[in-house]
Amino acid sequence: MLSDTIVATSTALNNGAIAIVRLSGDEAIDIVNGIFSKDITKMKSYTMAHGFIKDGDKVIDEVIVSVFKGPKTYTKEDIVEINTHGGIYVTRKVLNLCLSKGARLALNGEFTKRAYLNGRIDLSEAEAINDLIVANNEVKHKSAIRGIDGSIERLIEPLLNSVMEVIGTIEVNIDYPEYDDVKIMTHSMIIPKLKEWINTSDEMIDKAERFRVIKDGLKTAIIGKPNVGKSSLLNALLKKDKAIVTDIAGTTRDLVEDTIDLGNVTLHLIDTAGIRESEDVVEKIGIDRSLKALEECDLVILVLDGSKPLDSEDERLLKLVKEKKHIVVYNKGDIKKIDGVISISAKNNDISELVDILNDEYQSDQALVDDDILNNERQIALMKKANDTFKVLLKEANDEIPLDLLSSDLYSAYHDLSMIIGKDYEDDLIDHLFKNFCLGK
Numbered sequence: 001m002l003s004d005t006i007v008a009t010s011t012a013l014n015n016g017a018i019a020i021v022r023l024s025g026d027e028a029i030d031i032v033n034g035i036f037s038k039d040i041t042k043m044k045s046y047t048m049a050h051g052f053i054k055d056g057d058k059v060i061d062e063v064i065v066s067v068f069k070g071p072k073t074y075t076k077e078d079i080v081e082i083n084t085h086g087g088i089y090v091t092r093k094v095l096n097l098c099l100s101k102g103a104r105l106a107l108n109g110e111f112t113k114r115a116y117l118n119g120r121i122d123l124s125e126a127e128a129i130n131d132l133i134v135a136n137n138e139v140k141h142k143s144a145i146r147g148i149d150g151s152i153e154r155l156i157e158p159l160l161n162s163v164m165e166v167i168g169t170i171e172v173n174i175d176y177p178e179y180d181d182v183k184i185m186t187h188s189m190i191i192p193k194l195k196e197w198i199n200t201s202d203e204m205i206d207k208a209e210r211f212r213v214i215k216d217g218l219k220t221a222i223i224g225k226p227n228v229g230k231s232s233l234l235n236a237l238l239k240k241d242k243a244i245v246t247d248i249a250g251t252t253r254d255l256v257e258d259t260i261d262l263g264n265v266t267l268h269l270i271d272t273a274g275i276r277e278s279e280d281v282v283e284k285i286g287i288d289r290s291l292k293a294l295e296e297c298d299l300v301i302l303v304l305d306g307s308k309p310l311d312s313e314d315e316r317l318l319k320l321v322k323e324k325k326h327i328v329v330y331n332k333g334d335i336k337k338i339d340g341v342i343s344i345s346a347k348n349n350d351i352s353e354l355v356d357i358l359n360d361e362y363q364s365d366q367a368l369v370d371d372d373i374l375n376n377e378r379q380i381a382l383m384k385k386a387n388d389t390f391k392v393l394l395k396e397a398n399d400e401i402p403l404d405l406l407s408s409d410l411y412s413a414y415h416d417l418s419m420i421i422g423k424d425y426e427d428d429l430i431d432h433l434f435k436n437f438c439l440g441k
Helices: 028-033 088-100 110-117 123-134 138-148 151-175 187-216 230-238 281-296 312-320 352-370 377-398 403-421 425-437
Strands: 006-009 016-024 047-055 058-068 079-086 218-224 256-261 266-271 299-305 326-331
Touching: 006 088, 006 110, 016 028, 016 088, 016 110, 028 079, 047 088, 058 088, 079 088, 110 123, 123 138, 123 151, 123 377, 123 403, 138 151, 138 187, 138 352, 151 187, 151 403, 187 352, 187 377, 187 403, 218 230, 218 281, 218 312, 230 256, 230 266, 230 299, 230 326, 299 312, 326 352, 377 403
Parallel strands: 218 266, 218 299, 299 326
Antiparallel strands: 006 016, 016 079, 047 058, 058 079, 256 266
């Protein structure tokens, strides 16, 4: 597959000042040479030439052609970029000429895939490139830049090396018992290692999940009984009339959603239907959706009516949110202020106490932006899987199960860790054995 030459537009296909048609592969230079008015086969790498793209004798466009010769390119292959005028017709015409000369239309992300397969970047760096493209705020931008710079590999490489050292020692103990220069791995040696790996991976997972909040925001459900001011709170947070507000209980029948950046944290807000016992078919559907939103959200803001004593329905809601991360606020503080609790008046846009508490809660996590940190759900899931394996191994090691029987689980944990950056753990083992134990001499 990597022997063919691929082509695609590297800019959006629309009318604009310029467009770029990019080719990568062994035939990239020859293909463009066949449609360009000048000979580019002798051009030096990282140079440009001005000329015309031609279909036979017919001039298609006046262009700039850039030549980049592998391996010092994005894909480690020969790359040619054709800078055309940005019309849709012209760009498609140049693209089709490249295809007619033997190039294949690239799949989505295939240039970056080739960079990964050819060893120029690891898997986490490839993911960071896409993160940079879709970044829509400063935090995501900073995180993507760090990822491209190898932050994930820097983060997990010490853990990988430590696990591989133990695996390598056990393998040598089994396969080369006569090799006197290698220490004998024992349960008393591996147990502290396992505890260290568990602590390290626990910390990585915790920081990653806290950083996810800073980067992606919190899915936040505003819940409460009907007519306690949930919609008014949503509007006050958004500073616009997003939800309908009336004195009639049960106005909100469906979920109303929007996003607000409070400074230290972004909330993806969901205003839910009031939760109460109801015989109204439509309202019951809304209540069911509210309960589902409560189950799926990261944070609950439970709104209680501060002008009235708590009743059985309030108590039920307090029990519902008990196991979730939640904040209880008493609304209608314009009628009655309640000491010792978060008291707001959503109707009068007096919600500063709630906003301050939310910002204070996540202020310390802002420092995570400058840390090397796991960057997406795939990476976190693999780290959690390895962490679970370490905990099983610790129990087995404490039970003094023979270490050769534990090695398969060690391999499994190492494989999960290595897949975070897309490494081949079998090659790592071979390299480790020959480097550290001189078994190939």
